[in-house]
Amino acid sequence: MFFRLFCLVSALFLVVPVDAQTxxxxxxxxxxxxxxxxTRDPGQMLRGQQPFDLAKVKASLDAYAxxxxxxxxxxxxxxxxxxxxxxxxxxxxxxxxxxxRLAKFGSDAKTALAAITDEASFKTEFPTVMKNCGxxxxxxxxxxx
Amino acid sequence: xxxxxxxxxxAVFLGGVGFWFLTSPTLFHFVRGxxxxxxxxxQADAARGERLFWAGGCASCHKSEASENKVLLGGGHELxxxxxxxxxxxxxxxPRDGIGGWRFEDFALAIREGxxxxxxxxxxxxxxxxxxxxxxxxxxxLFAFLKILPAVEGRQPPHALAFPFNIRRGVGLWKWLYLxxxxxxxxxxxxxxxxxxxxxxxGAGHCAECHSPRTVLGGLMPDKRFAGGRMPDGGEGRxxxxxxxxxxxxxxxLEDIEEFLKTGFTPSFDSAGGxxxxxIKNMGxxxxxxxxxxxxxxxxxxxxxxxx
Numbered sequence: 001m002f003f004r005l006f007c008l009v010s011a012l013f014l015v016v017p018v019d020a021q022t023x024x025x026x027x028x029x030x031x032x033x034x035x036x037x038x039t040r041d042p043g044q045m046l047r048g049q050q051p052f053d054l055a056k057v058k059a060s061l062d063a064y065a066x067x068x069x070x071x072x073x074x075x076x077x078x079x080x081x082x083x084x085x086x087x088x089x090x091x092x093x094x095x096x097x098x099x100x101r102l103a104k105f106g107s108d109a110k111t112a113l114a115a116i117t118d119e120a121s122f123k124t125e126f127p128t129v130m131k132n133c134g135x136x137x138x139x140x141x142x143x144x145x
Numbered sequence: 146x147x148x149x150x151x152x153x154x155x156a157v158f159l160g161g162v163g164f165w166f167l168t169s170p171t172l173f174h175f176v177r178g179x180x181x182x183x184x185x186x187x188q189a190d191a192a193r194g195e196r197l198f199w200a201g202g203c204a205s206c207h208k209s210e211a212s213e214n215k216v217l218l219g220g221g222h223e224l225x226x227x228x229x230x231x232x233x234x235x236x237x238x239x240p241r242d243g244i245g246g247w248r249f250e251d252f253a254l255a256i257r258e259g260x261x262x263x264x265x266x267x268x269x270x271x272x273x274x275x276x277x278x279x280x281x282x283x284x285x286x287l288f289a290f291l292k293i294l295p296a297v298e299g300r301q302p303p304h305a306l307a308f309p310f311n312i313r314r315g316v317g318l319w320k321w322l323y324l325x326x327x328x329x330x331x332x333x334x335x336x337x338x339x340x341x342x343x344x345x346x347x348g349a350g351h352c353a354e355c356h357s358p359r360t361v362l363g364g365l366m367p368d369k370r371f372a373g374g375r376m377p378d379g380g381e382g383r384x385x386x387x388x389x390x391x392x393x394x395x396x397x398x399l400e401d402i403e404e405f406l407k408t409g410f411t412p413s414f415d416s417a418g419g420x421x422x423x424x425i426k427n428m429g430x431x432x433x434x435x436x437x438x439x440x441x442x443x444x445x446x447x448x449x450x451x452x453x
Contacts, residue, residue: 036413036414036415036416037414039410039414040413040414043410043414047400047404086418088419130408130410133409133410133416134408134409134416134417134422134425134426137409137416137417137418137419137422138418138419138422138423140418141418141419141422142382142418142419143376143382143383143384143418143419143420144382144383145381145382145383
């Protein structure tokens with residue numbers, strides 16, 4: 001009876017941490033998709049595909065800052081595997097640099113929030129924030145499997 | 146018994162001689178090589194060469210490993226492939242450790258036929274299968290640009306390849322299968338811009354080298370060119386289909402492709418990562434009409450389903 005209970009509880013210890021890992025992978029993928037989604041409106045404004053709208057730009061920058069703040073907690077040790085992920089092992093080999101880049105993304109977004117007041121300032125400031133994407137992805141995003 | 150041994154030894158000897166003959170770089174040049182003589186009045190221009198330097202992605206492989214400076218071409222990067230590890234050589238202007246002592250003919254033959262000045266074959270990890278499409282005048286411009294870049298001291302160690310791929314002479318056989326030596330024929334039914342795109346994509350750009358599936362011998366399959374495939378490092382990473390098929394670039398407009406080459410952002414505002422992020426940086430150094438030309442050419446390809 002106790003032996004069976006012991007087996008059940010041990011099995012839970014095996015199952016639950018794995019679920020927590022894949023949850024982390026799922027969460028960060030969703031967050032990255034949200035960052036991409038938040039880029040749509042300002043991106044289209046820069047390409048002249050939609051009219052400039054300050055409120056939408058600020059909403060995107062808020063989303064960026066929010067994602068940047070939440071992101072680092074979603075790459076704990078051991079989450080290199082455990083689900084379908086394009087997160088490169090380089091992240092865990094260079095954790096400090098990865099976290100610094102996330103922090104910079106967040107602070108660039110906050111700087112832009114203060115600096116962007118009209119279309120002209122939007123056109124000069126927003127591309128700077130977007131440069132963070134490629135800078136991180138070049139090193140830390142692996143090709144799709 | 147003795148007669149059998151004699152016949153066997155003769156066969157081995159003749160086989161060796163035959164191998165040596167078939168893999169001769171001189172034979173290859175005689176049969177498939179094109180002239181590397183420049184037109185009389187031609188003046189090489191390093192500024193024109195710089196555009197080809199970025200189009201060709203030279204720095205992305207040959208940049209000194211410990212540096213971010215893209216004009217320090219001391220090599221050292223390791224390319225892990227199913228054939229073993231290739232160590233990228235020094236192609237800086239150093240006279241002893243790089244290409245500083247090379248003549249233009251040496252450079253042109255290396256780029257177009259994969260032959261080094263000492264007569265050895267270069268391994269096709271160096272994509273001369275694509276660079277062979279480049280014109281001799283473009284190569285002169287590129288050479289002029291490379292010669293004005295800094296000299297970096299230090300030869301790199303040799304490659305670490307598995308048997309039998311480490312038998313360098315064997316590349317001579319591979320070339321008969323995969324190096325056609327042909328000039329890129331201009332298509333007079335297409336615009337000048339389209340032809341510019343075809344030249345950039347198939348020549349310096351060497352896009353097909355990553356974006357196509359390969360045979361077990363590491364060559365490209367002409368009927369699946371640009372259909373995507375596995376990363377050349379033999380890992381699990383996949384490279385997208387560039388043909389205008391629904392599982393390739395079918396839903397992308399010309400402007401979408403141009404924008405991606407300029408900024409790295411896809412139509413859905415995803416941002417290129419991995420090796421392609423590096424390529425985007427190189428593409429950013431090209432002219433706007435170059436990126437337009439590349440987009441035009443890619444959208445004109447025959448749609449192919451993505452290679453497994």
